[in-house]
Amino acid sequence: MAGVLVYVESDGERVAPISFELLAAARELAQSLGGDVEALVAAADTGPLVGELGAADTILEVTSPALAGYLPEAQQLVLVEAIRARKPAVVLVGYTSAGLDLAAGAATATGLPVVAYCTGLRAEGSDVVADSQLYGGKLVATTTTSTPAVFSVVAGSFAEANGHAGGRGERIVTAPPAGLAQLRSRVLGTTGAGGGAVDITKAERVVSVGRGIGGADNIELAEELATAMGAELGASRPVVDSGWLPKERQVGKSGMTVKPKxxxxxxxxxxxxHLEGMHDAGLVIAINTDGDAPIFKVADYGTTCDLFDLLPAITALLKPAG
Ligand SMILES: Cc1cc2nc3c(=O)[nH]c(=O)nc-3n(C[C@H](O)[C@H](O)[C@H](O)COP(=O)(O)OP(=O)(O)OC[C@H]3O[C@@H](n4cnc5c(N)ncnc54)[C@H](O)[C@@H]3O)c2cc1C
Structure with missing residues (x-):
């Protein structure tokens, strides 16, 4: 029992950024716990993905038509079999919409403990100390878990840049589990929420709107600016709770963690x-009529202009003439 196994998420063509974060975390843990960093990649065609996994010492490839797209039952079969075969000390899964059920399901199937919502992980002897967000981030619980164990990690918790290289990159092609031939569920299709699924955690620019926008009808102002800036639209929780924007755009403890430039x-x-979800952003600019608003403590630039005056003015400046 040694090493750290990372479950790699992808869309079949590109490895998801969370997986690079997990590989970075895995390397830190493996340095203390010993053993290899192993990446498990399960897809209809692992070919396009393997080249991106240079941070792993071993890349475990499982290929099957049943692994096209994300089907929890299929991915869980593969992960469970890999855990049984490789006996890693630590299994890392992203706390993503895919990973949050996968981590729990795989842990239950293998009899391992699972620690969810992790934002920090470190080894102490053969144990792992994890910081987990609770109650939407109101509390941080620090737990010590003896290995082997499964941990699901919140996006934005580890440096993605450290998860691209540094491993041996040895490939091991593994036969798909027999159970893939008898799956009880299948994907009928996918529909983007609100007409198009977004992942603001990948965005290089985010225009985030708060309650100051005043109502659903005014969201358009921010949308136009975001389009002109080539940015994704984010939101504070009240904006999402009020139904002005969908949950997938919420930034913060109980939403997404973003790291835009x-x-x-x-x-x-x-x-x-809210700050918990964007503290790693590069340049922060705030528009808020209240000069005492705490956002100005973290902003690089700020203005107390009224957003209803400023947004259309900036959009007009950025829009191509004509
Ligand atoms: C368990 C828990 C989890 C939470 N998780 C999240 C989370 O994930 N994300 C999140 O965002 N919040 C979260 N919250 C809520 C958080 O505590 C705040 O209530 C929330 O972030 C406030 O949102 P806001 O800044 O949009 O609204 P407000 O605090 O109401 O701020 C609105 C701002 O707009 C400014 N303003 C008003 N009119 C204008 C104008 N015309 N031009 C310019 N500025 C104007 C005001 O000065 C004010 O500062 C959570 C709370 C709890 C208890």
């Missing part, structure tokens, strides 16, 4: 729960 906070006060 540019974060424009529009009518957002800067509550700790």
């Amino acid at each position: 540019l974060y424009l906070a529009v009518g957002i006060s800067g509550a700790p729960e």
